[in-house]
Amino acid sequence: MIVSIEVEDQAWRELSGLETHARAAVEAALAGTDSDNEDCAVAVLFTDDNAIAAINAEWRGQGKPTNVLSFPTPADLPVPQGEARPLGDIVLARGVIAREAIEQGKTLRDHTVHLIVHGTLHLLGFDHEADDDALEMEALEMSILKGLGISDPYE
Numbered sequence: 001m002i003v004s005i006e007v008e009d010q011a012w013r014e015l016s017g018l019e020t021h022a023r024a025a026v027e028a029a030l031a032g033t034d035s036d037n038e039d040c041a042v043a044v045l046f047t048d049d050n051a052i053a054a055i056n057a058e059w060r061g062q063g064k065p066t067n068v069l070s071f072p073t074p075a076d077l078p079v080p081q082g083e084a085r086p087l088g089d090i091v092l093a094r095g096v097i098a099r100e101a102i103e104q105g106k107t108l109r110d111h112t113v114h115l116i117v118h119g120t121l122h123l124l125g126f127d128h129e130a131d132d133d134a135l136e137m138e139a140l141e142m143s144i145l146k147g148l149g150i151s152d153p154y155e
Helices: 010-014 018-031 049-060 094-104 108-123 131-147
Strands: 002-007 040-047 068-072 085-093
Touching: 002 010, 002 018, 010 094, 018 040, 018 108, 018 131, 040 108, 049 068, 049 085, 049 094, 068 108, 085 094, 085 108, 094 108, 108 131
Parallel strands: 002 040, 040 085
Antiparallel strands: 068 085
16 A cells, blocks of 8 residues: 655644654555555645645635545546556645644544544545435544544544
């Protein structure tokens, strides 16, 4: 498995072990599902509120910052033999996530890890549009986060 990380907003560097936490979150999310994703690649971009607002406007028609965006790779994308299959990209906004962590009484690390797990599950096809799907996804997130030593993010 390949986890590519780019830190565009240097304010993220305040979070000690950022890359280690990000890789652990992606790996735990992949391991916590029944899918076969050993030979895959995920890209994680740590950016700021302005950049994610622009991305959100371009791809979702919502010109405002959000905490995390996930962009799954189309399933029918041809992958050369011997190369990792790209699952997609996850984009995280420092300002939104830091504010949410404070408001919710969470550490920046725990909230960031949760959102990376959440984003990875979206790359795998999970969603929370319907109530049953949301309950399934939240239960999976709680189980994965428990394995990472993080308490229930929905309490």
